[in-house]
Amino acid sequence: LVDVEKNSLFASSFRGAHSRLTRTITQQRIRALVSAHQDRDMKKRDFCHLWITRINAIIRGVGVSYSYSRLIRNLYNKQLLLNHKILAQIIISNRNCLYMISNEIRK
Amino acid sequence: MAHRRCLHSALLHATALISLKKSPSLSIVKALTSKPNPGITTSNLEPSWFIPWSYIRHFSSRKSDDSENEAEMEESSDGEGESDEMASDMVRDYSPEEKEAEAAAIGYKVVGPLQRSDRVFKDYEPVFAVVQIGSHQFKVSNGDSIFTERLKFCEVNDKLILNKVLLLGSPTQTIIGRPILPDAAVHAVVEEHALDAKVIIFKKKRRKNYRRTKGHRQELTKLRITAIQGIEKPEIKTDGKPLKAAVKKPEKIAATA
Numbered sequence: 083l084v085d086v087e088k089n090s091l092f093a094s095s096f097r098g099a100h101s102r103l104t105r106t107i108t109q110q111r112i113r114a115l116v117s118a119h120q121d122r123d124m125k126k127r128d129f130c131h132l133w134i135t136r137i138n139a140i141i142r143g144v145g146v147s148y149s150y151s152r153l154i155r156n157l158y159n160k161q162l163l164l165n166h167k168i169l170a171q172i173i174i175s176n177r178n179c180l181y182m183i184s185n186e187i188r189k
Numbered sequence: 190m191a192h193r194r195c196l197h198s199a200l201l202h203a204t205a206l207i208s209l210k211k212s213p214s215l216s217i218v219k220a221l222t223s224k225p226n227p228g229i230t231t232s233n234l235e236p237s238w239f240i241p242w243s244y245i246r247h248f249s250s251r252k253s254d255d256s257e258n259e260a261e262m263e264e265s266s267d268g269e270g271e272s273d274e275m276a277s278d279m280v281r282d283y284s285p286e287e288k289e290a291e292a293a294a295i296g297y298k299v300v301g302p303l304q305r306s307d308r309v310f311k312d313y314e315p316v317f318a319v320v321q322i323g324s325h326q327f328k329v330s331n332g333d334s335i336f337t338e339r340l341k342f343c344e345v346n347d348k349l350i351l352n353k354v355l356l357l358g359s360p361t362q363t364i365i366g367r368p369i370l371p372d373a374a375v376h377a378v379v380e381e382h383a384l385d386a387k388v389i390i391f392k393k394k395r396r397k398n399y400r401r402t403k404g405h406r407q408e409l410t411k412l413r414i415t416a417i418q419g420i421e422k423p424e425i426k427t428d429g430k431p432l433k434a435a436v437k438k439p440e441k442i443a444a445t446a
Contacts, residue, residue: 162365163369164319168326172328172356182363
């Protein structure tokens with residue numbers, strides 16, 4: 083591919099003039115690359131937020147005044163190293179395993 | 190003053206290295222390259238410490254190695270053996286096989302022999318394990334494939350044993366490790382060493398005439414999980430391990446779950 087074609091191929095899915103006019107193609111391409119760079123870091127944050135929210139939602143159903151923060155405090159006290167990603171996955175796939183973990187930790 | 194400042198930052202980096210405890214030499218090289226360059230006068234002041242490290246200094250042209258080695262020696266004697274391996278990893282002299290085994294243990298894998306005519310791939314069992322490789326954790330089951338950071342010292346079709354297992358689960362039983370389970374093992378086979386898709390690293394500061402473009406492909410290893418050991422497969426059996434921090438679900442509750 084010639085460089086000009088590479089440029090317009092990058093922006094071929096953009097809307098309106100952003101995929102047709104060469105000057106705006108270069109501009110929008112730059113903005114897209116910058117956003118991609120930033121969002122690669124944001125992606126990690128976003129997923130962590132998501133997992134925390136999910137864990138919080140499920141844990142609050144376990145008992146009265148039991149919450150995500152208490153779960154994490156208990157995890158650290160009992161020296162478990164499971165991270166948030168794994169906790170969220172366990173919640174969704176094997177709910178009973180999570181209940182076992184939380185019961186074991188609460189003691 | 191500059192010497193002390195450099196030493197201080199070197200100490201920080203050294204503590205980070207020692208506490209991280211992950212093998213990949215990429216991270217170590219990154220840490221070393223990111224350090225500032227102290228003066229060479231540090232080496233003259235403490236020559237006695239450099240006798241064991243001198244072979245490293247020959248191969249790596251970075252002056253930052255000196256103060257970092259000083260800092261690591263100051264830090265702890267536990268870290269000595271570890272930083273020895275890490276520095277030698279950078280040197281790429283893996284002559285003794287024990288060093289390979291130790292470095293593999295840092296990444297929580299043990300390389301078994303190459304597989305020839307073993308039938309390793311069984312059917313799916315509803316048992317899962319949470320295993321840690323480097324700093325990433327994976328919830329794996331039989332027959333899963335996993336992309337991890339590039340694992341050194343193993344080629345394609347090598348059998349690995351991942352021994353940092355944090356959790357074992359099955360429909361009837363959950364075994365929690367604190368933090369790891371000592372006698373659980375997950376067997377895997379290296380499927381391929383591959384490069385990730387290319388990401389373009391693009392930095393721009395507007396109105397300042399600054400723009401940088403860089404492409405990056407991360408090196409990955411694809412593992413296929415073949416077996417999980419340390420938990421009863423779901424035939425209804427009960428055995429108690431109360432001392433080993435195992436949590437078992439009694440069968441009555443299991444029946445209702």
